[in-house]
Amino acid sequence: MSGEVDPLYAAARTVLLDALEALGPQREALILVGAQAIYMHTGAYELAVAEYTTDADITIDPGLLKRIPEIEAALTSAGFFRWKRVGAWAKMMSVGGVPAAGHGKEVARKARGFEAALVDKSVMSIQSLDVSDTRVFSLAVSGPAALLVSKLHKIAERLEESKQSRLDDKDALDILRILQAVGTADLVDRFLTLLAKNETVQVTHEALQALNRLFSTAVSAGSVMAARAVGPLAVVGQIEQSCAVLATQVLRAIRSEWA
Amino acid sequence: MRQSITQLSEKLPPGWRVSTSAPGRLRLRGPGSQSASIVVEPKTRLDPKEVDYLAAVHPATSTARLIVSPFLSPRTRERLKSGGFNFLDMAGNARIVLATPGLFVETHGAERNPQASQRDRRSLKGAKAGRLIRALTDYIPPFGLRELAKRTGLDPGYASRIVDYLDGEALLTREVRGPITGVDWPALLRRWSQESSPFKRGRVQWFLAARGVAAVVSKLRTTAERYAVTGSWAAAQLAPIAPPQLLLVYAEDVASAAASLDLLPTDSGANVALVAPLDPVVFDRCQEHKGIRIVAPSQIAVDLLTSPGRGPNEAEALIEWMRENEHVWRS
Numbered sequence: 001m002s003g004e005v006d007p008l009y010a011a012a013r014t015v016l017l018d019a020l021e022a023l024g025p026q027r028e029a030l031i032l033v034g035a036q037a038i039y040m041h042t043g044a045y046e047l048a049v050a051e052y053t054t055d056a057d058i059t060i061d062p063g064l065l066k067r068i069p070e071i072e073a074a075l076t077s078a079g080f081f082r083w084k085r086v087g088a089w090a091k092m093m094s095v096g097g098v099p100a101a102g103h104g105k106e107v108a109r110k111a112r113g114f115e116a117a118l119v120d121k122s123v124m125s126i127q128s129l130d131v132s133d134t135r136v137f138s139l140a141v142s143g144p145a146a147l148l149v150s151k152l153h154k155i156a157e158r159l160e161e162s163k164q165s166r167l168d169d170k171d172a173l174d175i176l177r178i179l180q181a182v183g184t185a186d187l188v189d190r191f192l193t194l195l196a197k198n199e200t201v202q203v204t205h206e207a208l209q210a211l212n213r214l215f216s217t218a219v220s221a222g223s224v225m226a227a228r229a230v231g232p233l234a235v236v237g238q239i240e241q242s243c244a245v246l247a248t249q250v251l252r253a254i255r256s257e258w259a
Numbered sequence: 260m261r262q263s264i265t266q267l268s269e270k271l272p273p274g275w276r277v278s279t280s281a282p283g284r285l286r287l288r289g290p291g292s293q294s295a296s297i298v299v300e301p302k303t304r305l306d307p308k309e310v311d312y313l314a315a316v317h318p319a320t321s322t323a324r325l326i327v328s329p330f331l332s333p334r335t336r337e338r339l340k341s342g343g344f345n346f347l348d349m350a351g352n353a354r355i356v357l358a359t360p361g362l363f364v365e366t367h368g369a370e371r372n373p374q375a376s377q378r379d380r381r382s383l384k385g386a387k388a389g390r391l392i393r394a395l396t397d398y399i400p401p402f403g404l405r406e407l408a409k410r411t412g413l414d415p416g417y418a419s420r421i422v423d424y425l426d427g428e429a430l431l432t433r434e435v436r437g438p439i440t441g442v443d444w445p446a447l448l449r450r451w452s453q454e455s456s457p458f459k460r461g462r463v464q465w466f467l468a469a470r471g472v473a474a475v476v477s478k479l480r481t482t483a484e485r486y487a488v489t490g491s492w493a494a495a496q497l498a499p500i501a502p503p504q505l506l507l508v509y510a511e512d513v514a515s516a517a518a519s520l521d522l523l524p525t526d527s528g529a530n531v532a533l534v535a536p537l538d539p540v541v542f543d544r545c546q547e548h549k550g551i552r553i554v555a556p557s558q559i560a561v562d563l564l565t566s567p568g569r570g571p572n573e574a575e576a577l578i579e580w581m582r583e584n585e586h587v588w589r590s
Contacts (some may be wrong), residue, residue, distance in 0.1 A: 180470045235504060237528025238467065245469035245523060 010129035012036070015091050016056040017128055020137045022078030026071060029064035031117045032126070033057045033142040033150065038174055040124055040141050042181040059117050059142070116146035116200050120190045144182040145190035149200075149207040151175050156210040159221060172225035175215065176239065179246040188253045195258065208251065215247035262349060263299060263327050270353055270364050285325070293360030295323060297345070302328040307429040310338040323357055330372040334428050334450070381424040384454045386538030387413055391421055392451045393540050395431065396557040399589050401438040445578050448560050452574075456565030457489075457507070457534040464513055465529035466522035472506045472530055478520050480550040485511040487545050489562045491573055493553040498580035500573050506531045507562065509541045509554065556581050556588045
C-alpha cells in the first residue's frame with residue numbers, strides 16, 4: 001500500500017461522517033458493517049476498491065434506538081435524500097472538484113447474518129481520510145467474525161442461486177483479507193461467543209459450514225473465487241492455498257473448543 | 260589462412276565470396292561488383308585485457324581488420340565488439356560489420372574453449388571466490404593483495420591467482436605487481452552470477468506465508484533468528500522497482516526460521532523462499548532498513564541476476580542505482 005487514499009474512498013468516509021454528525025445521540029444504536037467495516041480491520045491489506053465499497057452500510061440495534069432525533073428528519077436536514085431502495089440514503093459529493101454520483105448510506109434490511117453484528121462488535125473511532133477534516137466519532141463497528149458470518153451467507157446464497165458475478169469474487173477475496181488480518185485466537189473467541197448466544201447460534205453455524213464447504217481446500221469454490229478476484233497478476237496457487245490454510249486453522253480450533 | 264576462408268565462407272550470405280588477394284589479406288566479394296579488402300590478424304590466443312592494445316598498436320586505417328583466433332572467449336568477444344573490431348574464431352564465433360559494401364555477420368559458436376588449458380578458466384563458484392568478489396566490489400580501490408587477503412581471511416596465494424585471472428579478464432586493473440587500482444564491478448558481478456546462485460544447488464526452500472509477506476516482515480523485526488533479506492524486497496528498499504512478489508531470505512537455520520515465521524513448505528504458489536547460505540559472507544556489511552536486516556547491495560545484485568522472472572531486470576535497475584550512489588554502499 002502506498003499510503004495514499006483513493007479520493008473516492010475519502011469522499012465516502014466524509015459522507016459517513018456527515019451522517020454520523022447529523023444523527024447525533026442516535027449514533028449509539030448504530031453499527032457499521034459492510035466494506036467500510038472490513039477496511040477498519042484490514043486497513044494494511046489491499047482491498048479491492050469497487051463502486052460498492054464506497055457505500056457505508058449501517059445496521060441499527062433497535063434495542064438501543066432513542067426516541068429522538070428521528071432518523072429521517074435528521075438525515076434530511078443534513079442534505080441526505082432517499083435513493084434507489086428502501087433504507088438507502090445518499091448525498092451529493094464532489095470528488096476532486098467534479099460532481100460525482102451519490103454514495104449511499106444504507107440502513108440494513110433483515111439480511112441473513114446481520115444479527116451477528118449486534119453481538120460481535122467493538123467501538124472504534126472513525127476519522128476523516130481528509131487531512132483538513134478533524135471530525136472524530138466513536139462508532140460501533142462490526143467485529144471480524146460477524147463480518148465473516150454475513151459475507152459467507154451472501155456468497156453461499158449467490159452460489160445457490162447461480163447468480164455469481166465478478167462482484168462476488170471480490171467478496172471471497174474480502175474473506176481471505178479478514179482471515180489474514182485477524183489472529184486465529186481472536187477470531188475463534190469471537191465465533192465461540194456467537195455460537196453461545198441463542199439469537200446468533202444458528203446463523204453462525206451455517207456460516208461456518210459455508211466456510212468449510214467453500215474455503216477449506218485450494219480447489220473449493222470460494223478459494224477459486226478469491227484467486228480470480230486478484231486477477232492475472234496473481235501467483236498461481238498462492239491465494240487458494242492461503243484460503244485453505246487459514247480457513248482450516250479457524251475451523252479446527254473452533255471444533256476442538258466446541259467438541 | 261585456409262581455415263579462415265572456410266569458416267568465413269560458411270557464414271557469408273548467399274552471393275558473397277571470399278578469396279585471398281595478397282599475403283595476409285582477404286577479398287570479400289558481394290552481389291554485383293561490390294567488394295572489400297580485409298586484413299587478417301591471426302592471434303594464437305587473445306585475452307580480454309589484450310583487446311585494449313589492439314587499437315593502440317594499429318591505429319585506425321581505411322582497411323578493415325579481421326581478428327582471427329582458434330577461440331575467443333565470451334568476455335574477449337564482448338570487448339572486441341565494444342571496440343568495434345571484426346573477429347572470427349574456429350569455434351563458430353564471428354562478427355563482421357562492413358560499411359562498404361554493406362555486410363553484417365554475427366554468429367555464436369562454442370562458449371567454452373574446446374581446447375582449454377589450466378590457465379583458461381578459473382572457477383568463481385565457491386565460497387572463497389565469493390568472499391573475494393564481495394570485497395573487490397564493496398571496497399574502494401586502491402588496495403594491495405595482502406590487504407585484500409587480510410580483509411577476506413583468505414590465503415594470499417589463492418587471492419593472487421584469482422586476481423590474476425580477473426585481471427586477464429579485464430574485470431579489474433592493477434599496477435604491475437602492485438595494488439589493484441580499479442574494479443569493473445558491474446561486469447564482475449555479472450560474471451560471478453554465471454556461476455553462483457542461491458537457486459542452483461538446492462539450497463533454497465519454498466514456503467507459503469498464508470497471511471502474506473507483510474506479516475512475515477513484521478515478524479522479522481523481532482525475531483531472534485540469524486537472517487538477512489535479499490532479492491526484490493531488499494532491492495525495493497534502495498531503488499524504485501515494482502512491488503516484490505517473493506520474499507527471499509538467507510537464514511542460518513532454515514527449519515527454525517520457517518517455524519518461527521509461520522511458514523508452510525509448498526511446491527507451488529510460494530511467496531517466501533529461505534536459503535541456507537553457502538558462506539557467512541552474505542551477512543557481511545548488512546544494513547538495516549525500517550528495522551529489517553538486508554544484505555549488502557552487491558549481494559542483492561548477484562542474487563537478483565540469478566532469480567527467476569523479473570530478477571535480472573531488477574538487478575540491472577539496482578546496478579544503475581549502485582552506479583549513481585557509490586558513496587552510499589562502497590567503503
